[in-house]
Every structure is written in structure tokens, then in C-alpha cells.
Amino acid sequence: MMALEVRVQAQSPIPLDIAFQVEPGELLALVGHSGSGKTTLLRTIAGLWQPQSARVRVNGVTWLDTAARVNLRPDQRRVGVVFQNYALFPHMTAAQNVASAIDHLPGPERLAEATRLLDLVNLHGLGGRKPAQLSGGQQQRVAVARALARRPEALLLDEPFSAVDRATRERLYGEIIELRRHLAMPVVLVTHDMNEAQLLADRMVVIEGGRMVAEGPTDTVMSDTEALRAMGIREVAAMLPAVITEHGTDGLTRLEAPTGPLFLPGITGAPGTQVRVRIMAHEVILSRQRPEGLSAQNILAGTITRIVPGAGPAVMVHIDVGGPEVLARITRRAAEQMALQPGDSVHAIVKSMSVARDHVARALRDVQTAQ
């Protein structure tokens, strides 16, 4: 059964026509530019906004059905929301913020639960601080703990990482991935950051101008040129599953992928950890022969499955590298000079340094279920 079913149609403030479902424990990313309508969707689920026509069902209970004139208030919906700027209560301590979502429990129980949740988000001992005395990352953790306190039937994250610096963001990604092991409810993440979606989401919905332009498992959508036109062609990437095997003394990590070994920099995680690596299509170089005397550390041999021409001077070459596909976005001119055809053998070359640290994500459920 689907835990969360959403269908929204509206003409104003922006036209919307979107429907999606989320399974228990699944994280769905709503991806789109600002103004695409993704935040309005989240607000509809939370009950902060009522579109002209909408239906929201959670675990079989109708939260909103405009046709049947059902519309529960936000406080009547068991929902947890992490707002973009966290919206913590400034006059309460961190612990009181968390406890404020479980007012119905008796005092001691409430305090114990708030402490447990703050420990869960790595804020041990900081419960007595006011939001103003906490860093941006710590405030975000309080907001997550507060959202989880009600034991929500749906967890909604509205660009929760946009207000912190890059280093903090990367640490928070890790914590959210870790936290998800404990969560059984559907999670909806609103973001405009493709890396964020890649790192965290099981499935993605791409929204453009209030309409769904793509929907599916993260790695499928990530490598779908058509779907990603809305997000920018430079976001197109292949997702390779891999396992960390060895951290080299020179800072490069060896990973075992179905395509053979990969050498990538700046990766943390114990050997044996499953990851997925985002290989940006525009960073991949193709060669007919196995190149010699080249600085690039990763050379993947494969077979061209198809060549998709784009609107501009580029083509997208799909290469089967022994299971998953690698994408190479090269110029049409280069493809013609090399006379590339489907079925040809090629080598895809990936510079180690072209794979940024946040292109490597701890594996989510889909990697495990794919095996």
C-alpha cells in the first residue's frame, strides 16, 4: 500500500497539475527550479495551503479532498515539517522546541523523549540552548528532531540544507542518510539541488512550470536527458553502484564497480561500504583505443548502446559498461570524426578529480534492492 498519495490541480497562484505516491520508508525528491510549484505541493500536504482541487491521503486516511469537502487543519494531520529556515521557536530552548510537538505527553515522558530525539540528531547536551545560541547546522538538527517528535505519518523537508555552508551540508547529508534507517514513514524532500536529490532520494519527481516532466528511480531520472532538460543539461549523469575497497595513502580511494575498479578522491567510509557514484556526462571523454600515457585514472571499456542527438552542438552517447550505463556528452563534431555507431567498442575516460565529494553517496535502499 502507498503511504502517501497526493494529487493536486490548481490555476493560481501558479498552475499545478501533479500526482505522485510515496511508499512507507521511501524518500521522494521533488526537484525543480524556484517557482516550479514544488514548495506549494509540500504546503498542500502539510495543510498550510489549499489548492482549487486536491486530494491527500496518508495511510488510507484522507487529509484533504476538495471534492468531498474534507480538509484537516495542519495540527490535525500527523505531519512533520522541516522548514527552509527551520522556523524554530526563538523563545524556547532546543529541548522545549522538540517537546512542544508532544504537548499531549506527561512532563517527564516528554522531556525523556525530547532528550532521546536530540541524541538521535547528534545534539547530546545542547538541549538547554536557545536557537540563537546554536549554529545553522545545529538549528537544522533541532528542526529535524522537532519534526520527528510527533511520530509523523509523513515527513516533509523543504530545502532543509539551503541555509548552511557546504561543509555543514555534507555532514548533514550523512546524518540524514543514517537517520533514515530508523524511519518508516514516507519522506518528501523539496530541493533544486540535483546532487542533494542524488545523495538522498530513492525516487525523483522533476517539476517544471507546475507539471511533472519526469518521475522514477533516482538513477533512471538522473540519466534521462529529456527529463533533465528542465534542470539543465549539465546535470545529466550516470549513477554507478560501487563498493569501497581500499583507501590509498595518496588520498585516492579504490572502489569496485561492475565496470571494474574506480579511483576517486576524498571519499570517507569504511571498506565494504556500498556507494553510488554520480558520473557527470559532460565530464566523460571517449576514446576508440585504450589510451596510453594519460593522466586520467579511470578508464571504463564498454559498448555504445545508442547515440541521442541534442538540440545544440552536442550528442549524448550511452555506453554499456557491463551492466549500468555511462553517459558521455560530447560534441556532434567529435562523434562524426570518430564515426561512432551503436555497437562500437569505446573507452569512457573519467578524471578522478572530476568526481566531487558530494557526487558519491552512501547507498540507499534502491542499490540493495537492485541486487
Place this chain on the structure above:
Amino acid sequence: MDWTALWLSMRLAGWTVFILLPVSVFVGRFLAYRRFRGKGLVEALVMLPLVLPPTVLGFYLLVAFGRNSPVGELWHSLFGSQLVFSFQGLVVASILFNLPFAIQPAQRGFEAVPVEVREAAACCGMSPLRSLWRVELPLAWPGLMTAMVLTFAHTLGEFGIVLMVGGSIPGETKTIAIAIYDRVQGFDDQGAATMSAVLVAISLVAITVTYALSARVGRRLS
């Protein structure tokens, strides 16, 4: 020193604050959160007593409170007394001319509560009433505090409208401001000076305390 007049003024100010506090919470909150047609007109009406001469407001109240007016008749049938030249009439007048002093700061106070924070309260499972109590009132507190102190101090100092609606009946409608006027008229400069000094002291203390409290709340939040 006319202690009766001072005590009467204090009672009047106390009642005015007591009644206007809930009014300013609900009206101020409504004006702060809602947008509707004619909001400008409502806000202007609230502000009107600030710019009108007290005599104008007093005149209309005299007409409205009179025995032959619907309001005067209703009051008489309910309480068997008349509103004009009575303490109750003074309280009603005081409430009306203090509307801007109570509602304006309260509205500013509620406007200072971010929308997101109110939405977060709802998403934390707080009912609208619980959200008011746990989140909005504590955050709007400096505004409400200002509203109450301004109302209190302003009631102590009001002269024109009290004279129009209340007359100058000792123990019933003769407030400290009227008493001072009476003393000056009666060439008792010494008495007028003492009472004036007391009024200055009370007002100064009240306003200082408000500022100190708002500053403390401000520090608590930042």
C-alpha cells in the same frame, strides 16, 4: 493632595487596561495576520481617537450615552443607572479613546511573529488557541506590554474627554487630571504642583519599566 482623585484615576486606568488587553490581543492579531478589503478603513477607525480633539469624541459619546439614545436606554434597562456622569460611562469612554494606544502596539507585536513560526506551531500539532498561548503571546509580548503601559499612562493623563463625559463629581468622575485643573482654578498652586509631580513620577516609572522589560525580552529572544 487629592488621594480620592488619584485612586479614581488608578481604578479607571486599571479597568481600561483589564478590558482592552483581550480586545487588543484579538483585534491586533486579526489586523496583523489577515488581509481583507477595507482593512485600511478599519485601521484608520482604530487610529481616529488619536487625531480627533477629545471634545469631538466626548460630544458624540454624550449624545450616544444620553437617556434618549438607544445605548443609554439599553444601559438604563440593564443596570438602572445612566452612563453620563458616571464611572461606568468614564470606563466606556476611556476604552474608546485608548483603542489606538492598545491596538497599534499589539498589532506590531503580532506582526513581529514570523509566518513560518506560526505555521511551524500548527505543524507541531498545536491548535490555534494553543499556538496563541505557547508561541504567539510570548513572542508578541513586548508589543502587548507597550500597549498596556501606554493605555494605563494615557488614561491617567486624559483630561478633555473625561470632563465632557464625566463632569467633575468627586469619587465618581473627578480624576487626578481634573483635580489638578480644579486646584489651578482655585489658586491652590501648591496642591496642583504636588499632584502634577506625582503624575509625572507615575508616568515616568511606568514607561521606564516597559522599556526595561521590552529590552529584557529582546535580549532573551536574540
